[in-house]
Amino acid sequence: MTTAAETAVEWPRWEDPAFFQQDSEVIQESMGAARRAARIYWYESPVMTTGAWVLSRWEDIRYVSSHPELFCNGRGFLIGDASDPSTIIDQLPEWARDGLEKPGLAPAEVRGLISRAKLSLGDPEVENIGYLDPPRHGQVRSIFTSAMRPSLVRKLKPRIAELADEFLDQVEPGVEVDFVKTLGRIPTTLMTELIGVPRDLREEFIEMASEHLQAVAISPNKPKEEIERGERLTKKFRGYIEDLLNERRASGGAGDDLVSVIATTQVDGKPVPHGIAVPIVSFFINAGETTRASLSHMAMCLAERPDQRRLLVERPELVPNAFEETMRWYPVNWSHCRTATQRTEIAGQTIEKDDLLIVAYASAGRDEDVFEGADEYDITRAFDHDHIGFGYGEHGCPGRLLATTIATGIWGRIVARFSDWEITGPPVTFSNPFIRGAISLPITFSA
Helix, strand or coil: CCCHHHHCCCCCCCCCCCHHHCCHHHHHHHHHHHHHHCCEEEECCCCECCCEEEECCHHHHHHHHHCCCCEECCCCCCHHHHECHHHHHHHCCHHHHHHHCCCCCCHHHHHHHHHHHHCCCCCCCCCCCCCCCCCHHHHHHHHHHHHCCHHHHHCCHHHHHHHHHHHHCCCCCCCCEECCCCHHHHHHHHHHHHHCCCHHHHHHHHHHHHHHHHHCCCCCCCCHHHHHHHHHHHHHHHHHHHHHHHHHHHCCCCCCCHHHHHHCCEECCEECCHHHHHHHHHHHHHHHHHHHHHHHHHHHHHHCCHHHHHHHHHCHHHHHHHHHHHHHHCCCECCEEEEECCCEEECCEEECCCCEEEECHHHHCCCCCCCCCCCCCCCCCCCCCCCCECECHHHCCCCHHHHHHHHHHHHHHHHHHCCEEEECCCCEEEECCCEEEEEECEEEEEC
């Protein structure tokens, strides 16, 4: 039932970066109003080449995510892919600009080209699992999953604990620290170790990876200086990854780092080409960045709820569940998109071939029909249904086990060391229609 108060709440402006820079609970309130009022609705914007169907409920989003044969990624997987090309053309590499000039391109084809271009690191030969569809998606994804199979991830637990203790040793009780720049650096530090980045280059490498991750969410009329910075760091990022791969291949892949594993893996009976290997290495380091965001979100959620914080310290076995609850209540991803591959139907609504769909993962985690007390943060919550904070189905996050292992390992060490913490200054966050995270989080721990 929709209340009078809900009808006064602004519904989401899905393509607008300014909308997603509001307080997260303002955004969730907006999503909730739309979710309760309309199971599926048509959304349009002047800066988009076409409208899109918005799905906000858990059941519908899970269905779409489970059927890649009906709803593909290759024709645009983020809302920015539907931008009017004239407003984002300067954010694309030259080969993509040339492609967009071809006459007669349908809106779905334009979205697909933009989608490929922004993840290409400037190289038209790149194949990124973000926009690939079956069967190619599974073939490329298997390279990542073989490098990070469960047995290997479990072996990382001692090193995660060691790194956490090293960083925690630098934290003095009662002295303010920036969580993002201290404990939040553990995931990216671990990933650079696993990739084999020399210690003196790690900070620069992390900066380049972070810039590339944020650039994925293209948006209309981005400032020129921001675009130029992104292009410069992305080019340098790609070049460095290619150098790593060339070094490992020249040595026969004798090392035990992830780049050596990828360098000696085969696809289609041949060595993994750079067009696949480079984005996979990029994915590893970006996994560290998104895990840093989820760690910061968990720190904020617990700092704002003394009862939940005390409960976690008293019952550290709840750490894994607390992380899952954070991913449900305060996820890193806002939304993804899909395109209908044929005429179909969702919740009684006809969806035409090539129609764009916005799947609001962050909204699904607050669906009242699935999660009791959906707007409450409860680390004891029983997850009878997956929260979909990591996506779902064919394109569910392949690094979920890795991210969960890292985050829970770090938080296990934090609660073993400190019994209390509080936010001691205003957090600085970043957010766009794709992802969100923290730039700075002043926090003080107590023993």
